Amino acid sequence: MHRETRAANYVLASFTIVSLTLLSFPLAGPVRAFEAFAGYVLDPVAYYGAQGVTRFGGIPGRLRDLISADIENHRMEDQVKGFQWIKQEAESLRIENARLRAELGLKAPRSKRDVLWASVMERDPMRWYRDIRVQAGSNSGVTLNSPVLGRLGGHLVVLGRITEVRPKTSVVLLVSDELSSVAAYVACASSGTAAGQPPRGVEGLLQGEGGARLRLNYLSPDAEVRLGDLVYTSPTSTTFPPNILLGEVSRIFPRDPFLTSRSVEVRPALEASRVKEVMILKQSAATAAKLEATARAAMGEGGEEDSEGAEARP
Amino acid sequence: MRRYARLVILVAAAMLAQWWWSSHGMLGGVAPQLLLVLTIIVAARHGAIKAMVIGFFWGLFIDLMSARLVGANALALTLVAYGTGLARRQVDLLGIEPQCAIVFALTPLYFLFWGLLGLLFSGSFLWVGWRSFLFDPFYNCLVAALAFLLWDPWVEGKPR
Structure with missing residues (x-):
């Protein structure tokens, strides 16, 4: 073998x-x-x-994340380059705007404001449509009457104004409060806006009613307002920046022949009960002091209040 | 020395690959019998003795991993190596086609033999299931073809 x-x-x-x-x-x-x-x-x-x-x-997943992050980074870098150009353009427009305002003798717009984001820390069920308490106070630079905005998708929406400031917290008086009022305008669909220009329409005074709806008063009786028309802050507002969304027309009240104006009901763009974080536009110390003095003077004299409700709470 | 190092690496890597494939890389519930395929390839290329030694330890590894009959796979792979070593003298098994063919033929025999050992020593026929019985020969053939292509450059260390 x-x-x-x-x-x-x-x-x-x-x-x-x-x-x-x-x-x-x-x-x-x-x-x-x-x-x-x-x-x-x-x-x-x-x-x-x-x-x-x-x-x-886990390597494939991490690799995929890394690649997608890299792609996103490149995309954002391109966007940033685009934004630099937009910023440059905005700056030149701002300069041109200031020059034209000066030539026309118009009041200069408010200077640039700092932004502060704050979390909502308390809602009182008894005052659901009246105010909220936020986690930012005088220590963070918050002053009385500072405008408070919320975020809806990619847009800013008016929520209210600061009416009480403590070192670490503040109270925001919501636009839905009965004591709240904001100079506003309805961007009527029929008003026809020029390309690139903010919509302009019928001016009025938006007032809270202590509920889920607001009321836009003092509109011209001839105004062609339709359901769904959007309501923005007016450039004449002393507190809020112009052209910030407030809500949309949800009801049109019939004309009263005995009144010289008409009113519409407005549904707020953002319910305050859904907000978890707010943006506070900080004002310069001088502006804040001036506004506060104006408000105090108005209250002390018992005279007319500002067109916008800035009085202290009862 | 280098040759033995390669052999040790092959044995360990094959055990790891078999474990990974049968626990993570199943396709439709079927995993190839990688160690069976490699035992046949070793026997076809290097003769029965080396293949029986390696096959016996690979079989023991499978037995210990499956926690069933200890010794069944060891015996089955030893016999597979022996059979392939005998066939090597009659037929040229160095080509890809004969290697695939012998893998295809021995896979069902291996399953049946394993089942019979179960019947003899534990009183019940160890049936791998129809799916494995029918599809594993084809799957093993594919693995044999792949192993054939990778064997020379990776294991023997020489270009094809």
């Missing part, structure tokens, strides 16, 4: 005997000891294999 064949037969016989022994005495002591020993030797394969699978299993 060939030498290699003979050796193969011996090996086969040996392994067969070992295998049959293992098969025949699965519970015998030596077999169990062998099993335990072999398991001890081979266990690391499974253990480190599982560790490796766990460690390397």
